[in-house]
Amino acid sequence: MQIDMCSEALAKAGEFGACLGNLEEEGKSSKAPFTLDRRSFLKGAASAGAATGLIPLRQQLRAEPSLRSVADQDDSRFIVEAHFYEKLPNKKIKCKLCPRECTVGDRERGYCGVRENRGGTYYTLVHSRVCAAHVDPVEKKPLFHYLPGSLAFSLATAGCNVNCKFCQNWDISQSRPEQIDSVYTPPKKVAELAAQWRCQSIAYTYSEPVVFSEFLMEAADAGHEAGIRSVVVSNGYIQDEPLRAAYGKMDAVKIDLKAFNDSFYQKIVTGQLKPVLDTLVTLRKIGKWTEIVYLVIPTLNDSEPEFHGLASWIKGNLGTDVPLHFTQFHPDYLLKNLPITPIPTLERAREIARAEGLHFVYIGNVPGHPAENTYCPKCQRILVERRGFEIRQMVIRNGVCPTCKQAIPGVWHA
Amino acid sequence: MRFERITGSRRGFFKTCLAGAMAFVAGEGSSAFETPRTGHGTRSRVSIARDPLLRGSSAHGIGSKDSGSVDSKRILNLLDRAVRGLFEDDDPVRSWSRIVRPGQAIGVKVNTLGGRGLSSNVLLVDAICERLQRAGIRARDIVIWDRDTQELERAGFRIRQGGNEVQCFGTDRVGFEAQFSEFGSVGSQLSKILTRRCDVLINVPVLKDHDGAGVSIGLKNMYGAIHNPNKYHPDGCNPYVADVNMLPEIRSRLRLHICDATAACFDGGPAFKPEFTWQPNAVIVAQDPVALDQTGWQMIEGKRSERGLKTLAAEGRAPRYIETAADAEHRLGTNDMRQIVVVEKSLA
Numbered sequence: 001m002q003i004d005m006c007s008e009a010l011a012k013a014g015e016f017g018a019c020l021g022n023l024e025e026e027g028k029s030s031k032a033p034f035t036l037d038r039r040s041f042l043k044g045a046a047s048a049g050a051a052t053g054l055i056p057l058r059q060q061l062r063a064e065p066s067l068r069s070v071a072d073q074d075d076s077r078f079i080v081e082a083h084f085y086e087k088l089p090n091k092k093i094k095c096k097l098c099p100r101e102c103t104v105g106d107r108e109r110g111y112c113g114v115r116e117n118r119g120g121t122y123y124t125l126v127h128s129r130v131c132a133a134h135v136d137p138v139e140k141k142p143l144f145h146y147l148p149g150s151l152a153f154s155l156a157t158a159g160c161n162v163n164c165k166f167c168q169n170w171d172i173s174q175s176r177p178e179q180i181d182s183v184y185t186p187p188k189k190v191a192e193l194a195a196q197w198r199c200q201s202i203a204y205t206y207s208e209p210v211v212f213s214e215f216l217m218e219a220a221d222a223g224h225e226a227g228i229r230s231v232v233v234s235n236g237y238i239q240d241e242p243l244r245a246a247y248g249k250m251d252a253v254k255i256d257l258k259a260f261n262d263s264f265y266q267k268i269v270t271g272q273l274k275p276v277l278d279t280l281v282t283l284r285k286i287g288k289w290t291e292i293v294y295l296v297i298p299t300l301n302d303s304e305p306e307f308h309g310l311a312s313w314i315k316g317n318l319g320t321d322v323p324l325h326f327t328q329f330h331p332d333y334l335l336k337n338l339p340i341t342p343i344p345t346l347e348r349a350r351e352i353a354r355a356e357g358l359h360f361v362y363i364g365n366v367p368g369h370p371a372e373n374t375y376c377p378k379c380q381r382i383l384v385e386r387r388g389f390e391i392r393q394m395v396i397r398n399g400v401c402p403t404c405k406q407a408i409p410g411v412w413h414a
Numbered sequence: 415m416r417f418e419r420i421t422g423s424r425r426g427f428f429k430t431c432l433a434g435a436m437a438f439v440a441g442e443g444s445s446a447f448e449t450p451r452t453g454h455g456t457r458s459r460v461s462i463a464r465d466p467l468l469r470g471s472s473a474h475g476i477g478s479k480d481s482g483s484v485d486s487k488r489i490l491n492l493l494d495r496a497v498r499g500l501f502e503d504d505d506p507v508r509s510w511s512r513i514v515r516p517g518q519a520i521g522v523k524v525n526t527l528g529g530r531g532l533s534s535n536v537l538l539v540d541a542i543c544e545r546l547q548r549a550g551i552r553a554r555d556i557v558i559w560d561r562d563t564q565e566l567e568r569a570g571f572r573i574r575q576g577g578n579e580v581q582c583f584g585t586d587r588v589g590f591e592a593q594f595s596e597f598g599s600v601g602s603q604l605s606k607i608l609t610r611r612c613d614v615l616i617n618v619p620v621l622k623d624h625d626g627a628g629v630s631i632g633l634k635n636m637y638g639a640i641h642n643p644n645k646y647h648p649d650g651c652n653p654y655v656a657d658v659n660m661l662p663e664i665r666s667r668l669r670l671h672i673c674d675a676t677a678a679c680f681d682g683g684p685a686f687k688p689e690f691t692w693q694p695n696a697v698i699v700a701q702d703p704v705a706l707d708q709t710g711w712q713m714i715e716g717k718r719s720e721r722g723l724k725t726l727a728a729e730g731r732a733p734r735y736i737e738t739a740a741d742a743e744h745r746l747g748t749n750d751m752r753q754i755v756v757v758e759k760s761l762a
Binding site: 090091092100102103105106107108109110111112113163165174175176178179270333334 | 528626648684
């Protein structure tokens with residue numbers, strides 16, 4: 001398991017003490033989502049100075065029983081009966097969590113690899129089984145219209161219900177839970193840690209929260225009891241009932257819309273586009289604050305007609321106020337043969353979406369680009385100035401532009 | 415054909431080249447040893463040995479393949495007859511010497527998903543290890559393995575790691591390679607037991623029906639060597655099973671398939687369900703995994719027909735991956751029964 005804070009969060013939260021570093025166990029995967037590079041680590045550690053009496057997060061989690069060997073982990077406490085499935089004859093089950101609807105025989109697992117049929121009963125193997133935890137700025141999710149400048153206690157378990165060839169976190173998302181180190185972190189502990197680290201939100205992220213819905217729901221309840229909100233970063237590949245049950249407990253949602261063509265979804269994601277679009281529509285219907293990220297991958301989902309189609313669909317189905325982030329692709333996992341997305345491609349995508357009428361279109365993974373900022377759609381004033389995950393200024397008051405009083409959609413204040 | 419992804423190190427590059435070269439050698443059949451038949455221009459042999467008295471004269475009805483009920487001498491004899499049928503050589507040691515040579519490290523990949531009821535038979539595996547040692551392989555250079563140590567134990571295997579005896583443990587003890595190996599639709603990390611402990615791989619699957627794949631015999635058993643098998647179950651595991659078997663680290667090592675059909679499953683697999691289990695009391699041996707799977711599939715269909723069940727095709731789960739494994743892109747063997755010589759070595 002790896003736990004750290006990103007350098008920006010450290011800079012913001014200097015009183016939190018020394019950087020947590022990472023918690024890799026011997027011989028285990030060395031790659032964790034959004035880990036610090038050495039320079040950032042040193043910078044963060046130096047800026048934080050000596051520990052100020054706060055107990056490092058890793059130490060708190062290490063107080064849990066031994067994690068030295070994955071093989072020695074006591075699996076039983078992570079295993080609870082899954083929600084969202086139906087029993088079939090001959091000890092089979094049909095999973096009703098995601099649109100895949102895996103039919104799973106006895107002793108087998110679903111596509112996600114973290115739900116197992118044992119004698120005709122379906123179990124999640126990842127309840128409270130946290131394999132990554134970080135304190136991140138909420139901008140890193142990215143959520144740009146949701147409590148800007150706040151921190152999110154961000155966590156993940158193993159597993160994912162798709163297999164994107166460009167996944168940046170494949171080492172946890174594409175692994176089975178027993179293949180990676182995890183820490184037993186029950187919902188109340190999650191809430192306690194978030195409070196202790198002065199996070200305003202718990203973020204379920206990095207891998208795919210759909211596959212740990214049961215844990216997410218309980219952690220969200222525990223967080224709300226402690227006055228801490230919850231946000232989720234998801235592929236949106238989920239059925240309607242679990243969507244309403246699980247993401248209904250969220251205070252904000254970020255959906256990765258991976259392309260606007262079904263062929264891409266089938267070949268590159270191993271999923272389908274329509275259920276994700278359905279999810280976005282449902283989230284709007286139930287009034288969840290939602291932002292969309294579209295990772296622009298050269299040659300695969302970067303055509304102008306696709307950008308037009310995407311923007312037009314968003315405008316027609318979700319409205320013009322949904323923030324849309326076009327982010328830069330970096331080669332990873334099984335897509336190492338493609339280049340980084342050229343910035344002009346991202347700018348062209350943004351141009352098209354704005355021309356379609358979308359008000360809040362951002363460019364991501366390009367620190368310092370002016371399209372990281374939030375502009376008033378009426379008077380064009382910079383309302384939130386960003387550089388990377390850092391907020392340089394935020395002038396929205398009471399949800400309106402201070403200059404022209406235009407309402408700016410979002411959750412701006414706690 | 416694509417080989418595994420190179421992630422940067424010079425050592426990794428050379429390792430990859432070596433694996434690729436080994437795959438090439440195996441595929442072209444230029445090794446001094448017997449290598450898998452490609453099924454193009456040559457007929458593949460599948461040897462089936464049966465023994466109705468494998469469990470003694472009292473054996474009857476549907477039951478488990480509990481090792482205790484199988485006679486160890488008879489199962490060694492059964493194995494020898496099957497191997498003899500494959501290589502047409504009366505000397506079992508000489509037959510095994512076509513597969514392995516002293517100094518090599520041998521992996522025996524078993525299948526233990528089905529617990530004691532429907533896993534590779536411990537006594538059959540013991541017999542294989544005995545013959546390997548007779549062929550000059552040191553006991554400690556043999557490793558019996560599957561994905562999970564606990565599953566091995568549940569299937570009746572005694573875990574052994576270290577020392578001079580035959581080794582037996584799961585991939586969970588050593589993990590998977592960090593580097594991905596890719597072919598077609600598959601990108602997976604491979605068991606370090608396979609990549610670091612095996613020069614030669616002996617595949618010991620079980621003859622089984624599979625609710626998703628249709629059947630699980632020799633080809634599908636290689637799912638136990640990769641870190642993400644759950645990703646490759648959609649669409650009846652097609653083309654994934656064939657693609658996994660094309661991974662150079664697997665293809666270059668696989669020399670022999672010894673399918674345990676002492677007890678087998680004709681429906682409701684791959685887990686053990688006594689009501690769907692029967693006892694062919696047989697061992698099926700082949701070097702061509704596609705021919706093996708095609709033959710095994712027909713055996714399962716025969717039993718299904720006998721029990722009044724629909725064919726797998728009628729149930730919409732014919733094992734299409736077998737045909738894919740034989741296609742021009744894979745050429746792992748032949749699924750054309752006219753090109754398969756099935757040799758029966760049965761005791762009356």
